Amino acid sequence: IIFVPCDRPGVTQGPAYEKAGMAADKNGDIWFENVRVPLWYRACGPGDxxxxxxxxxxxxxxxxxxxxxxxxxxxxxxxxxxxxxxxxxxxxxxxxxxxxxxxxxxxxxxxxxxxxxxxxxxxxxxxxxxxxxxxxxxxxxxxxxxxxxxxxxxxxxxxxxxxxxxxxxxxxxxxxxxxxxxxxxxxxxxxxxxxxxxxxxxxxxxxxx
Missing domain, CATH: 1.20.140.10 (Butyryl-CoA Dehydrogenase, subunit A, domain 3)
Structure with a gap:
């Protein structure tokens, strides 16, 4: 589980899905191209x-x-x-x-x-x-x-x-x-x-x- 800021270089977000009309939350596609983050952005660790x-x-x-x-x-x-x-x-x-x-x-x-x-x-x-x-x-x-x-x-x-x-x-x-x-x-x-x-x-x- 790695936290990646949405404005990180290489992160691209697509538009929100229509999802059959549900608007309680928004989801869409996210693409990562050679994205780098510091090691401590990992939430847990091996096994966790x-x-x-x-x-x-x-x-x-x-x-x-x-x-x-x-x-x-x-x-x-x-x-x-x-x-x-x-x-x-x-x-x-x-x-x-x-x-x-x-x-x-x-x-x-x-x-x-x-x-x-x-x-x-x-x-x-x-x-x-x-x-x-x-x-x-x-x-x-x-x-x-x-x-x-x-x-x-x-x-x-x-x-x-x-x-x-x-x-x-x-x-x-x-x-x-x-x-x-x-x-x-x-x-x-x-x-x-x-x-x-x-x-x-x-x-x-x-x-x-």
Whole structure:
């Protein structure tokens, strides 16, 4: 892990990605051409760089779960308004049993993902019980929690968008924006496939992945 000032000779930065509309932070391409920095710009040292990178990954996955929960809670507020205001056969849409089933599944997903998030936070916080945040075990477990949470959130939000019909894809309601936000949560920190490889590597003691 080496700190490189952005104005260092040889450093070139590209424009920020559009990232499906997410503007919480900005990312882009960076090129290095014969860039030199003093030795003390290295953050850690031999054996420690990978260790602390693992810690960043664990904490990043924990934060991603919190992000997914926040997205679903905001959609819950939008959905509550929609199914309470829209009527079907003279009654609020939420009083239809088929609709109520979708609403219940969405609420259940929120509750389950929140529990997963609390457990991930506990693992990262209680190193005396679970071991260092940078250990392959905690990295694998945090990755498993994150990609499972994002997948379940995406499935649940898709059902909500279908239930809301044209309003589900209407940008004024923000639901489709949140759906795209969850797609970004799936992609960062190496994406789902890298997460799967790290999870399988630790839980099944893979030797070639």
């Amino acid at each position: 760089d990978a260790k602390y990178y693992g810690e960043v990954v664990s904490l990043g996955n924990m934060g991603s779960i919190a992000f997914a929960v926040g997205v679903m809670l905001n959609i819950y507020e939008k959905l509550q308004e929609y199914v309470s205001r829209k009527t079907y056969r003279g009654m609020p849409l939420k009083e239809n049993d088929a609709v109520a089933g979708v609403l219940a599944d969405f609420a259940a997903t929120i509750e389950a993902v929140r529990i997963i998030g609390y457990q991930c936070a506990r693992m990262c916080d209680r190193q005396d019980l679970y071991g260092p945040r940078w250990s392959p075990e905690i990295v694998a477990r945090a990755r498993a929690h994150r990609y499972f949470a994002a997948d379940r959130a995406l499935e649940a939000i898709g059902k909500v968008m279908n239930l809301m019909e044209c309003f589900g894809s209407d940008r004024d309601w923000d639901v489709e924006k949140h759906w795209r936000d969850i797609k970004m949560v799936q992609l960062w920190l190496g994406g789902k496939q890298l997460s799967q490889m790290e999870v399988a590597r630790w839980f099944f003691e893979c030797e070639t992945l």
